[in-house]
Amino acid sequence: MAAFSSQFHCTIYHISHDIKARRFVSCSVNPSQGNIKVIVNGAAKEIGRAAVLAVTKARGMEVAGAVDSHFVGEDIGKVCDMEEPMEIPIMNDLTMVLGSISQSKARGVVLDFTDPDTVYDNVKQATAFGMRSVVHVPRIKLETVSALSAFCEKATMGCLIAPTLSIGSILLQQAAISASFHYKNVEIVESRPNPTDFPSTDANQIANNLSNLGQIYNREDISTDVRARGQVLGEDGVRVHSMVLPGLPSSTTVYFSRPGEVYSVKHDITDVQSLMPGLIMAVRKVVNLKNLVYGLEKFL
Template sequence: MAENHPIPVVVSGAVGKMGREVIKAVAQAPDMTLIGAVDANPSLRGQDIGDIIGIGPLEVPVLDDLQSVLVLATQEKVQGVVVDFTHPDAVYENVRSAIAYGVRPVVGTTGLSAEQIQELADFAEKASTGCLIAPNFAIGVLLMQQAAIQASRYFDHVEIIELHHNQKADAPSGTAIKTAEMLAELGKTYNPPSVPEKETIQGARGGLGPENIPIHSVRLPGLLAHQEIIFGAPGQIYTLRHDTTDRACYMPGVLLGIRKVTQLKSLVYGLEKLL
């Protein structure tokens, strides 16, 4: 906070499953104030977001135009933050608009390409505006990824399996891609072939991530968000797994991201870089 002023926060995708959790968390945080709620559903326009999600009135109406709320955020005494949990098709323009208005984005929406992330990083740096893009906000996931980095020093064979609910719009998950990228940063190529492989059904071996790491995606009702990193070596299997059973587990990481992004002047990709 600057001069004891709470951080003004806008939530984009406010009525979605993640957006609802963010609204609750921000409303309860003593160092933050909710100033805007944006959702693409025009039928909700003007309704109090607190009433919609069942926590009582917050005196924050839902609007369906992000830019009008970004204008509102620029009028606050402290630079505002916008938390984005929307859709892969909308997130790039949302983040670019926020940076243009000087509102710092905290992005949990996945589906951005490496090229888009680089373009946003260049734009944020030119604007001297902090931005956080985090494929996952669960602290347990970050610990799993760090354990995988340690394991990769001793194992040459690894595959990633990510499992999500069947409403998830992108595959593989941003978390799986980020995990593969982190393992690839060690400068080794995984899974040296032992026999020629042939897929009799295309995609049976998953999608190929960086440094020859296969990523397998499962989409089923009943799942929430889960990931396994499986290492193999002669005579042993080492499995790291994280299971999300409640979206509330992401909120400590989201609140941390909101606080940290106010101190940034450029884009950071991955919450682990701010811990």
């Protein structure tokens, strides 16, 4: 197990009142110089825990803070089932953690795994403390992206919004775009092991990418309103079929066809660990950005 150079010193204060007692945690950080300091916002989530483990193993970066509303006060190393504690408690106050890290004057990145309603304020806070952000939050509204883009441009501070962190998913999308110039019929079939918002972010992004190419697909069937034929995304005839099948991996397949030929590209995700190479790439890239970039594919 790698040694951790960050030291997180915390003091817990108890202030008694007539009605209830409140508990405050004050922290300070003395991180080593040179490494990228990473704060994981949403650290108790599955992807947050995976991110903590991935960052500790990556060269040139280290976990410097953990934020979540769950397991507050517990050591993030313990929550991630590490053999030894990291001496970094989970806190529910992003501003306090940012303030502690910013004192080191080191390069810092906030990994945001929260939700669409808090992303704008989170990125603004990180920027105010001189830290970049990598945002992986489903269903971010376009208005939020536009507002953040304008804010980052004015602040000359980088931010990466990544609808997917899967390099395989990005490669599938690139292959689908290349194939779309040669086929006039295309449908997307996806499966997920658990109920979620459908069509998925991946399916929506693939459909949007294909629709932006100016082609009309499935002309013979574009007006069919039979539900069993799936949902048409946009006005260009790209259909998507979404299935929930427990036990299956998260899977996306894009089928192209013409008379006498079918071409398909498929991508499966069986574990959140598959997202970590993309995440580490995002951390390394975002520290040099001075504006907002949408999509990890810009760096492939």
